[in-house]
Amino acid sequence: MDHLSQLMQHFSVKAGVFYTGTLCGISRFDDPAISTGHLHLLKRGGLTIIDAHNTHHQFDKPILVFIPRPSAHSLHPYGLPASKLPATLPGEAISTELVCATVDYGAGTDNLFTTALPSLMAVSLDQASPLSAIVEQLFSEAFSQSAGKKLIIDRLCEILLILLIRQSIEQKTLDEGMLAGLSHPKLAKVLELIHNEPEKTYSMTQLASEAAMSRTVFMASFKSIVGTTPGDYQMRWRVELAQSLLKKGKNLAYVAEAVGYSNRSGFARAFRKVTGVSPTSWLAEQ
Known part of the structure; x- marks a missing residue:
């Protein structure tokens, strides 16, 4: 078995989608009892994520945001300026649509895998992204009423995480930790x-x-x-x-x-x- 497959099995990485839809107001993740990481995928609209250090991360294009460890943060929708609106919707406000999932690890979040990652990872989901095909399928399932969609989107989120970590190892974007060693x-x-x-x-x-x-x-x-x-x-x-x-x-x-x-x-x-x-x-x- 290759080392990345072994790691994902060893740490029992599991994703569980808990929200798909329009973000109408502020959503906070600051409960100290939370013991999971989070994955947020922005489909369309504008999104600001405020992290535990009060840093504002603002996005106006499809994006994957991975917060690997339990960490207080909040999601805020924001309106896009006219210059960012699609040509097909002149002057019309764009709602913020996203998919949110928890990321659980079998033996807990304080482990060699999570500590090898930055506190927040953000990856563009434009057409050139190697993740784009999976993301397109995930969004299609997430916003449908098809039977079995919950199981499918959970597994697709896990595939996205694997691809994200593979990309980080191959591109040597991690400076320290187990994953940096594997690169x-x-x-x-x-x-x-x-x-x-x-x-x-x-x-x-x-x-x-x-x-x-x-x-x-x-x-x-x-x-x-x-x-x-x-x-x-x-x-x-x-x-x-x-x-x-x-x-x-x-x-x-x-x-x-x-x-x-x-x-x-x-x-x-x-x-x-x-x-x-x-x-x-x-x-x-x-």
């Missing part, structure tokens, strides 16, 4: 090794050899690009994999062995170091 020609091999074989423990010398670097250059490069040390990265990857397994009902002994720990006490220490709580306490909170 690096040498570090990608190391990350894929850690991801594919979490039960194995590799020395720094082995990992440096895999990256075709000296030990010193490898450790410095990994920390600079991925944002943490190789050892800490492997520990966090193991713990996040363990969280997914625990939520699937696997017992502690099985999970500990599956992620590379020979005993439960060593696993519990690593789990607490990453999450701040024991595996059983974490599971009880889910």
